Amino acid sequence: MAIQMILCVETKKSADTDSIYILDTINRWYKVDNKVKISKINMNSKSRYNSKDVVREIAKNKKEFVLGDTHVIYFIDTDQYDRNPEHERELKEISRYCEDNGFNLVWFCHDVEEVFWGHKVSDSQKVQEATKFRSKKKIEEIQIEKLTCNTKRACVSNIINILDKYLARK
Numbered sequence: 001m002a003i004q005m006i007l008c009v010e011t012k013k014s015a016d017t018d019s020i021y022i023l024d025t026i027n028r029w030y031k032v033d034n035k036v037k038i039s040k041i042n043m044n045s046k047s048r049y050n051s052k053d054v055v056r057e058i059a060k061n062k063k064e065f066v067l068g069d070t071h072v073i074y075f076i077d078t079d080q081y082d083r084n085p086e087h088e089r090e091l092k093e094i095s096r097y098c099e100d101n102g103f104n105l106v107w108f109c110h111d112v113e114e115v116f117w118g119h120k121v122s123d124s125q126k127v128q129e130a131t132k133f134r135s136k137k138k139i140e141e142i143q144i145e146k147l148t149c150n151t152k153r154a155c156v157s158n159i160i161n162i163l164d165k166y167l168a169r170k
Contacts, residue, residue, distance in 0.1 A: 002068035
């Protein structure tokens, strides 16, 4: 049976940096064939997770896919959730929203670049660093243990735990 995975990412379509790390992760660890459709929604900001545009785009993608099941996955940076009450509140809201709607939540602690590079990347360097990550095949250097965490702490994610629900490993 075919599946569709709708990936809701924080980044703007023009930059689309998050998708590089996410798709490189999928391509490194999973078998993806013509029975897996990957659709992507650029939210332009984490705070737009439940905006009318995002909700409408999810519904449109679900309606257009009639070959099997659709799974919605939000990819969210935790930011400084452990030091900033506003970030903590926002992360809890997004988590609750995903749970209430049967969506999955992948988190990157504290952000996607910190997980994949091991350090913060300035906003002005994000596109350049994501491009370098892909071109130099840096995904090959990532230890899977960093991507299979259940507990949020610096430089880790739960991305593999969530993707394992829907994709077969290589």
